[in-house]
Amino acid sequence: MTNLSVCVNVTQGKGTGSFGKRRNKTHTLCVRCGRRSFHLQKSRCSACAFPAARKRKYNWSVKAIRRKTTGTGRMRYLRHVPRRFKSGFREGTEAAPRKKGAAASA
Incomplete structure (x- = not known):
């Protein structure tokens, strides 16, 4: 009978053997940008x-600036501002009814 001995690496490196130990998260979701970039210990x-x-x-x-700049999202408020600017931010008025003859002659 021959005695086979297996060489086991005792020291822990950063490679394959150490990936089984990684089971705790350092980052979680950020409440401002929504990305998983909020560091829990740094609170940043x-x-x-x-x-x-x-x-x-x-x-x-x-x-990166181009991806996150104004206009890449919904712009729920800002997209209506140019139209309101044309009327001087007038509010509470109603447009006068259009005359029937003006539409037919055009």
């Missing part, structure tokens, strides 16, 4: 810098 979002008042933005990443 790595995407938008929440809870800082100013949003995180760097000019070395122009494409």
Whole structure:
């Protein structure tokens, strides 16, 4: 009979053997930007810098700014502002009824 000995690596590296130990999350969802970038121990979002008042933005990443800028979302308030600006932000008035003859002659 031959005695076979298996060599087991005792030291723990960063590779395949260590991935089984990774079962706790460092980041969770951010309430401001909605990304999974809020660091739980630091209490800081790595995407938008929440809870800082100013949003995180760097000019070395122009494409990232383009993705997050005004106009990429719904703009629920801002999309109506140009139309309201034309009338001087007038409110509470109603348009006069259009005359029937003007529509037929055109």
